[in-house]
Amino acid sequence: xxxxxxxxxxxxxxxxxxxxxxxxxxxxxxxxxxxxxxxxxxxxxxxxxxxxxxxxxxxxxxxxxxxxxxxxxxxxxxxxxxxxxxxxxxxxxxxxxxxxxxxxxxxxxxxxxxxxxxxxxxxxxxxxxxxxxxxxxxxxxxxxxxxxxxxxxxxxxxxxxxxxxxxxxxxxxxxxx
Amino acid sequence: xxxxxxxxxxxxxxxxxxxxxxxxxxxxxxxxxxxxxxxxxxxxxxxxxxxxxxxxxxxxxxxxxxxxxxxxxxxxxxxxxxxxxxxxxxxxxxxxxxxxxxxxxxxxxxxxxxxxxxxxxxxxxxxxxxxxxxxxxxxxxxxxxxxxxxxxxxxxxxxxxxxxxxxxxxxxxxxxxxxxxxxxxxxxxxxxxxxxxxxxxxxxxxxxxxxxxxxxxxxxxxxxxxxxxxxxxxxxxxxxxxxxxxxxxxxxxxxxxxxxxxxxxxxxxxxxxxxxxxxxxxxxxxxxxxxxxxxxxxxxxxxxxxxxxxxxxxxxxxxxxxxxxxxxxxxxxxxxxxxxxxxxxxxxxxxxxxxxxxxxxxxxxxxxxxxxxxxxxxxxxxxxxxxxxxxxxxxxxxxxxxxxxx
Numbered sequence: 001x002x003x004x005x006x007x008x009x010x011x012x013x014x015x016x017x018x019x020x021x022x023x024x025x026x027x028x029x030x031x032x033x034x035x036x037x038x039x040x041x042x043x044x045x046x047x048x049x050x051x052x053x054x055x056x057x058x059x060x061x062x063x064x065x066x067x068x069x070x071x072x073x074x075x076x077x078x079x080x081x082x083x084x085x086x087x088x089x090x091x092x093x094x095x096x097x098x099x100x101x102x103x104x105x106x107x108x109x110x111x112x113x114x115x116x117x118x119x120x121x122x123x124x125x126x127x128x129x130x131x132x133x134x135x136x137x138x139x140x141x142x143x144x145x146x147x148x149x150x151x152x153x154x155x156x157x158x159x160x161x162x163x164x165x166x167x168x169x170x171x172x173x174x175x176x177x
Numbered sequence: 178x179x180x181x182x183x184x185x186x187x188x189x190x191x192x193x194x195x196x197x198x199x200x201x202x203x204x205x206x207x208x209x210x211x212x213x214x215x216x217x218x219x220x221x222x223x224x225x226x227x228x229x230x231x232x233x234x235x236x237x238x239x240x241x242x243x244x245x246x247x248x249x250x251x252x253x254x255x256x257x258x259x260x261x262x263x264x265x266x267x268x269x270x271x272x273x274x275x276x277x278x279x280x281x282x283x284x285x286x287x288x289x290x291x292x293x294x295x296x297x298x299x300x301x302x303x304x305x306x307x308x309x310x311x312x313x314x315x316x317x318x319x320x321x322x323x324x325x326x327x328x329x330x331x332x333x334x335x336x337x338x339x340x341x342x343x344x345x346x347x348x349x350x351x352x353x354x355x356x357x358x359x360x361x362x363x364x365x366x367x368x369x370x371x372x373x374x375x376x377x378x379x380x381x382x383x384x385x386x387x388x389x390x391x392x393x394x395x396x397x398x399x400x401x402x403x404x405x406x407x408x409x410x411x412x413x414x415x416x417x418x419x420x421x422x423x424x425x426x427x428x429x430x431x432x433x434x435x436x437x438x439x440x441x442x443x444x445x446x447x448x449x450x451x452x453x454x455x456x457x458x459x460x461x462x463x464x465x466x467x468x469x470x471x472x473x474x475x476x477x478x479x480x481x482x483x484x485x486x487x488x489x490x491x492x493x494x495x496x497x498x499x500x501x502x503x504x505x506x507x508x509x510x511x512x513x514x515x516x517x518x519x520x521x522x523x524x525x526x527x528x529x530x531x532x533x534x535x536x537x538x539x540x541x542x543x544x545x546x547x548x549x550x551x552x553x554x555x556x557x558x559x560x561x562x563x564x565x566x567x568x569x570x571x572x573x574x575x576x577x578x579x580x581x582x583x
Contacts, residue, residue, distance in 0.1 A: 054484075057485075058483055058484060059482025059483050059484040059485030060484035060486075061424060061486065069327065071327065072327065111426050113400065113423045167424065170422065174425065174486075174487060174546075175486050
């Protein structure tokens with residue numbers, strides 16, 4: 001009997017590295033974002049937590065809403081005003097320089113009630129030509145690249161929200177047979 | 178001539194740059210507004226200020242511009258910055274906290290928008306532990322809305338209106354930590370004191386589920402209410418939330434008043450596609466008279482929107498305020514609880530005009546919810562011989578109106 005027990009323990013030891021660590025997986029989640037990027041969506045969907053996320057199931061009670069906005073900084077406002085005057089005075093030959101904080105907000109909602117909200121912020125200085133049609137508040141390549149880097153932090157942060165495990169348990173109680 | 182044209186260009190540039198809003202300084206008062214010289218800043222009295230949740234959570238999406246407009250955040254930030262500049266210790270009231278305060282300022286904000294301008298109107302009452310206000314009034318400030326996405330125009334209006342309120346309070350009361358000591362706990366503030374009981378911020382419907390008088394409704398009807406009142410005929414009762422699920426959008430409240438009529442669930446909670454149903458609610462309060470509205474329809478689908486869980490679709494017309502109302506079979510059994518409708522505005526723009534696409538939580542999930550929270554209910558055998566009279570009597574006898582105050 002002790003021999004059998006030893007064999008069993010040895011077997012368990014051998015297979016333990018191959019046992020996949022338990023990961024949190026959310027029920028299906030509906031994704032909405034003002035960031036028009038498939039890469040951004042795919043990066044979030046590639047994580048175990050949001051593997052059941054989609055952009056189609058509009059009636060899903062669980063929603064992840066990702067939005068961004070530009071918040072002007074005190075120094076940026078003064079510099080922006082001066083450069084706007086110079087750009088206007090030179091009839092567009094000189095660029096307009098803006099300095100804004102890009103604030104990216106992730107909201108996890110259940111039936112439109114916010115369960116978790118986290119925001120990340122990064123400062124960007126940009127030069128715009130008056131006649132270009134890129135818009136002062138759209139996301140360019142650099143901003144988007146930074147936005148992509150926030151997904152890992154968000155996954156880490158949202159898993160610390162205590163309501164999340166309660167929500168998963170509740171969802172399973174009602175809807176997973 | 179060259180000098181004149183340069184001046185004109187510079188003036189034109191100034192005009193263009195003036196279209197954009199800049200964040201106002203919270204430490205600087207509007208023109209013509211002055212604090213008494215005897216007041217030393219920051220004032221050391223502990224202040225708790227209250228803003229209704231409906232205003233703090235005010236946020237909407239402008240699809241055409243791909244931006245979120247967040248008047249709630251602008252208001253919250255403007256008021257916070259305003260108080261932060263004049264008081265060393267000012268906090269938004271949180272009734273779950275034991276923090277102590279000396280002055281309580283109850284603010285009832287209101288937005289007005291016209292001709293590119295945003296006006297913040299703040300009605301306020303100041304309390305120091307008693308139920309009677311020691312100061313009250315109304316202040317307002319109007320600014321250019323500017324670019325909606327950054328919310329600066331709305332922030333500026335909120336900040337300035339807050340400053341006007343603060344200056345009035347400081348000049349009239351000259352508060353300090355010695356004459357208004359921090360001795361009242363936030364958690365002890367009466368909800369009835371703060372809630373504006375003149376007019377509910379929203380209304381909904383509920384129905385009795387057992388003889389103990391427990392009432393089932395949609396959870397969103399009770400969302401962020403300071404006070405919820407149940408109206409039965411000409412009587413009103415304060416409701417106590419006993420159980421709630423945001424996931425199901427379902428809640429149970431109690432008034433402690435036993436009742437004779439309540440709605441039973443259908444045993445097996447099976448629903449039949451196409452079966453006739455009755456929906457009763459108290460919609461559009463403030464517009465329609467306060468009597469229950471009864472509409473008829475059918476179960477249109479066993480499922481609801483793509484991805485929705487636990488809901489079915491029905492065709493009986495509903496309106497804002499119908500939420501939480503019962504969907505009743507002709508046999509007088511509860512089949513579901515009204516929770517939402519299809520948002521037709523965006524579909525109308527695309528050329529479609531959907532009709533009577535409404536959703537209810539399947540009573541099967543309500544039963545599981547009631548079991549989970551040990552709330553009693555009755556199940557009856559399906560009555561397939563009932564008719565509209567049976568349904569009407571069952572639904573009208575059990576339904577109540579719910580008013581939410583903040």
